[in-house]
Amino acid sequence: MTEPQNNSDAYDSPWKEVLEHAFPEFVAFYFPEAYAQIDWAQDHEFKNTELRQVVRDAELGKRFADVLVQVTLEGGEPRWIYIHIEVQGRRDSDFARRMFTYNYRLFDRYARPIASLAVLADADAGWRPDHYGFEVLGCRHTLEFPVVKLIDYADRIESLEASANPFALVTIAHLRTRQTKGNPQARYQAKLNLVRALYRQGWDRQHILDLFAVIDWMMRLPNALEQQLWQAIETVEGETEMRYVTSVERLAIQRGIQQGLQQGLEQGLEQGLEQGRLEGKIEGLERLLVKRFGPLDAATRKRLEIATLEQLDRWTDRILDASTVDAVFEEH
Known part of the structure; x- marks a missing residue:
């Protein structure tokens, strides 16, 4: 996941698409305590237009994969959740302040309580920004927010592979991307293994396409290995009788x-x-x-x-x- 950032990609991450198509699974996987407090029998609604307006007003620059979602709590009370996925591969001294700024600006504009959640994809195990605030003349203003670090899952690969949650696969892809940096052949094999796992899950077509987009975006390969991978995927699709990815390659380009x-x-x-x-x-x-x-x-x-x-x-x-x-x- 860090490599696309180093390549200065200017477009939204496929993270955002799979998150929006599988939002309950995202919350269940990374934030189980929050998941238990939400009434998933009620519809959830993305509020990204509202988020873009706040980002512009705050002059905080383009964020890579932010979403704003309205959910209903178990008690029947509506809440807005702000989620930020930090994909840059290094610590950022302004991160906690940005979370604080987004939270209070969203509250100020829409007069709704905001829950801020963050997923960090950097490699610094010691960097865990989870609060920001200040105190002056007896006045205290603080935001504390839950943070998940993807590298914390590095010693749980076996349990991730056994999970039916699509974000387990996304997390494995992130970890394998880091582990195979500078080794294209190892990355090719890891990517092919993930594609095979993707098809074994029996998910619907849209889930598979969204997840493949994330894997493909993270685990870039040299052109020769990329072509070899497409041939291997054709074989996988022939074995599973699910012509999902290879049949839409040209359509994806047109899209x-x-x-x-x-x-x-x-x-x-x-x-x-x-x-x-x-x-x-x-x-x-x-x-x-x-x-x-x-x-x-x-x-x-x-x-x-x-x-x-x-x-x-x-x-x-x-x-x-x-x-x-x-x-x-x-x-x-």
């Missing part, structure tokens, strides 16, 4: 194109339509290039940054059939 366009339109509301479309297309195309060919070098990223809308459209059209990065940019 990514549409996401890039949509992101451009959303940015256009804030930054000017033309500039927003340009930035959205750059981010969408960058995401597709990384998925097809692996991490991009500095020259390729620079080429994207200075491209025109016409060039981006032309390159996007080629990505479905291009065999290499250079083929995408080749001018005839």
Whole structure:
């Protein structure tokens, strides 16, 4: 999970998609005490539009995978839950303050109690920010919040493998990504094992696609091993008679194109339509290039940054059939 951060990805993590599709499982796995207090027979509702407004007003910058959810407690009382997934692989001295700031700004704007929960994916075992506050002239203002660190699960791999909760698999993927850093062959084998485990669970198609997206995003492989993996996945799908991932590879690329366009339109509301479309297309195309060919070098990223809308459209059209990065940019 840390490697995509080092590659400066500008798009939301697939963490966010799987979290939104399997929110009860997320809370049950990482925050069982909170899970026991929520009435899951009642619908929960994501409030990400409200969260984006608060983020803009707070001028705290883009957060990677935040969500705001309204749930109903067992006593029938509605509550909003703010969840932050910190994916950067190093300690951040401002993290606790940001949690504090989000919490009080959300409360101030919507006059609703806010529960703040955090998942940390860094490698520093000693860094566990779980509170922030201050005291002055007898006045005390403090926020304490539950924190989960993914590295704490490193000695529980066996129990994770036996779990039917999808976030057990996500956690294994994170741990295996760290363990195989600098060893592509070991990562290939670990990734294939996770894909096999994914299909053994018997989850529905959307669960499998969401979880595969997280695994694929975390455990990037060199292009040759990536192609080898797709062939292996075809075999797995043949054995399980579940044509989920390989049958939608091209559709996923097309979906990514549409996401890039949509992101451009959303940015256009804030930054000017033309500039927003340009930035959205750059981010969408960058995401597709990384998925097809692996991490991009500095020259390729620079080429994207200075491209025109016409060039981006032309390159996007080629990505479905291009065999290499250079083929995408080749001018005839």
